[in-house]
Amino acid sequence: MITSSSPQPRNYLNVAYTVSSWLFTLDHKRIAILYLLGITFMFVIGGLAATFVRLELMTPQGDLLESETYNKLFTIHGIIMVFFFLIPAIPAVLGNFLLPLMLGARDLALPRINLLSWYLFMIGGLFTIWAILAGGVDTGWTFYTPYSSTYSNTYVMATAVGVFVSGFSSILTGLNFIVTTHTMRAPGQTWFRLPLFVWSMYATSLIQILGTPVVAVAILLVGLERLFGIGIFDPSMGGDPLLFQHLFWFYSHPAVYIMVLPAFGVVSELVATFSRRRPFGYAFIGFSSFAIAVLGFLVWGHHMFTSGQSIYAGLIFSMISFLVAIPSAIKVFNWTATLYKASISYDTPMLYALGFIGLFTIGGLTGLFLAAAAVDVHVHDTYFVVAHFHYIMVGGTVMAYLGGIHYWWPKMTGRMYPEGWARFSAILVFVGFNLTFSPQFVLGYLGMPRRYHVYPEEWQVLNVMSSAGASILAVGYFFPLTYLIWSLRYGPKAPDNPFGATGLEWKTPSPPPTYNFDEQPVVEEEVYNFVPEDTERKPREERGEVPHARA
């Protein structure tokens, strides 16, 4: 990867170059890179499916695709993006890479389990890809019964196996992180000296281990019902289809927090570093992650307001859904307050972080529309919901993920990304994103149901706007993909701490050596202890520390 004439110090990348040194590595940093490759591939597949979805929706008629094909496309899009991209994205890539570094540890507590979980992820992914190639699957990412268990005649089994297996990958990652956080912290590193990223990874892991097994059972039962006719959900065999929905959402609502809590962690780091301030209300940000993790388990039924669930249960779910908004509000307000009297620079990661705060706020506030049961009866299963979750998952988490990738890129690869291009594409992503998904709020309230291949013609204008935005968004994603690869060879060498950040990961070379630290670090100061003169410093470009790279 890195070619250089001057002899380089040993780091985790140049210790060995063979394929087997990667495939059998126990080094958490290498496993993180393996994950990075895996999920990037999956993201492109999921994105391609989305591209076809948006192309088809340019016209009200079903002229580009058969309805069966369309259904397979949005299903694949949802399954890949959720289970094979967003859930592993931040934890398995950034978390894997950073957790031991941030804790001053030599590795995760269970390196073999870590490698195993990557293999499970890949096996699950291959099953799913195989299902797509063999003919696709058309149940929607939610696998609702009895359609999935009895009526669909597509490759449900292969996909179910894929999701089931990847679920165990997710469980093992969570397990590993919990054990690591408890047992591997550096001397002197108390819980309140942990970076907020660690707090959020920990909360995420709790959800992974408590929730994922339940969806695993649900999917197992769908598979058994389909394969052997063990009727648990199909009413014609004595089952209740709503039981599936309960089991599915018991996991899948908390799972949305698996997708957003890590993003909170990343954004907390970015906001702190680029405003040179300890995050305002550190403990509140930290504990609100736990509040979300716990309360998040009590609200799953808000996906079932119109399902025939008892209205009394619906009311409880509605009420708690509103409560879960409060810890999110705490975070947003604390980030904002962190900027007060700060010393802010606008490196690319910070642009993504600020974009995140804005888009997450909109996504979250529209979540309140949905939590209001009466409004949800109208907008359930319409594009309003689609817009809501894309705002949080794409506008929020993907933004934070990209911000994090840029921020830690120097640490991971030893190279700087080109700042100019990076800022440009950050802005492009922001604009394209809003153009794509804001019309969908309007469409949703107008009543356009989701998973619709054809739609009434009066909604074409808004759909075309959305598709146009999606093409800008695709370009915005295309740039980082290329210039980050480019930077591996041509990017300027990265110093150990290019952004003047605190945290143990910046106190070791970029890229770090195999066992992370040459000497066991000892934590003697508070977390985010920015020295005052640091805040007065000019942005690093003006100081000439880092060459201003423009392609």
Added chain:
Amino acid sequence: MNAHQEHADSADHHPAVSVYYVVFTALLILLAATVAVAQLDLEPLNFLAAALVATAKALLIMLFFMHVRYSPPLIWLVAFSGFAWLLILFAITLADYFTR
């Protein structure tokens, strides 16, 4: 390979062997009790009785056979979080079924 072994563990105080036999006897008594109670027609209390006896047995197994009683608080927390979360799952889901 030597110095380490001595303080190989601190957290793990094992109970005396006799404790295992006492617990085992208690488990057998509870087993007899649950079979006996099932012969009576106490509907709908039968279910409650069975569930309670089973939980008592489960607690014995966890506390003694699985050493939770002798473990640090963290293990307590982990061991019972499973119960707590299942309670959430059961309670709210059944709340739906009971009020439909």
Added chain:
Amino acid sequence: MDKSFRLMPEQASSIAPQIDALYYFLILISTVMSVLIAFLIIYFAIKYRRGSAVDRTQGAHHFYLMEIAWIVGPFVVVMVIFFWSARLYFAQARAPAGAMEINCVAKQWMWKFQHPQGNTEINDLHVPLGQPVKIRMISEDVIHSLYIPAFRVKQDVLPGRYTTIWFEATKVGQYHLFCAEYCGAKHSEMRGRVIVLEPSQYEAWLAGREVAQPPEVAGRRLFDQLRCNSCHVGSGMAGRCPPLDNLYGSTVRLQNGQTVLADETYIRESILRPTAKVVAGFQPLMPSYEGQISEEGILQLIAEIKSMSPRASESGADEVKAKEGQP
């Protein structure tokens, strides 16, 4: 159907303006919150940019007070929204007494409706203006969902179980009717129209159609065909089966000591799984009719049984229950 470009759907039911009011309130709150946050971020980002000469001394700000303020503030706001929405949610779920009842059977990929007078239609639904309409729905295969955006109502249609939806149309016209729960290949084509007519026109429409049998008449025929009468009424084994007169809407005492309300769900279950709830004082003699009657047939039988209790069927079992003050 109105095909102009709009940002808000038409308001064509009694509940629509109420939902919209809550929606506008939510938009208001959201706008205020997002504008506030966006403003603060941009303001701070400019004022405190790196290198700008501003005072950065961290005074003793009222740290905990601020945290408490932004915990309590949003809490109050969301509780207001919650109670507002809860009230409307119940109103949406509970049909008023005396609603006209339409039966609906959904299947991949069509909607079949039957009016009280027996008229049936597929994918189109004619309803009178200003009259509460309650639709009793069931699916023959997978889950569907009946959705009429202009009325702001939606309800999933389940296999094996009745669900209901109700509305009162307030504006004459044609509106979209969608299937909102993904149900397979032609989910997006499982669409139709709701046609709201003046009551007089509705009558005319009913009369003008080739009238099928009203559901209770068809139900009576089925009742005879299946020889239900050999046991439940008339001679034969009469007395060994619970009587059906004035059954609907009454409270039935069961063998196991519990009581149930004899509503549509109960009657359906008793036809399909007679032993599930055995009436006190009777033997479980009745055979199961599982798989022998179509969903439409069951709905017709229920209509027939309802017609045997003239008082209750006017207002519907739920209202009888509500009046009797049962939970």
Added chain:
Amino acid sequence: MPEHDGALAHQFHDYGQQRRAAELAMWVFLVTEFMFFGGLFLAYLVYRYRYPAEFALGSQTMDVVLGTINTLVLLTSSLTMALAVHAATVSNRRMLILLLWGTIFLGTVFLGIKAYEYHHKYVKHHVPFAGQEFHAEPEHRLGLATFYNLYFLMTGVHALHMIIGIGLMLVLVVAAYRGGLTGPRSIVVHNSGLYWHFVDLVWVYLFPFFYLVAARGGGHG
């Protein structure tokens, strides 16, 4: 850097840390198992609430004697397992091997009895899936099918765990013969023990839930 020998993995500083990590990991894993079975138990509760009469009927076709014996067998195996863990900590290799064999034996007996019961159900046409001919009165068909579905499902998943557990024990026996399970490595026995007890614990619920639903003799339906 700490000294590293064969038994201490590279990422740890000392055995205490390694042991704490391993034990915590096992417990966290067991929590995931809890939740996994929890989903099945939820299904059980929902359908028992829905089909009380059929669950009582179905339960009356279970062989309580065999069920009780199996419970006894499993509880005893938990005892031998607990004693095995003790033997490992006090480095009593002979005892450890003996008790592990005892546990394996009891586990196998359990599976044997279970297999016999499955076969019996098969012969009596109480298997409602996989295209089998299923015998039940028509009016109880759906509820009984659900009962047997759950029975096979839950005891089946449990039996699968037993098989994994026995496999684990066999690995331990081999390791014990090689003398590798004492001292710091006794944590492996400890963790395997936790797993075994957990599987036992699940059965403690399965037994009354399927075999003891309703009083014998008392006729329902």
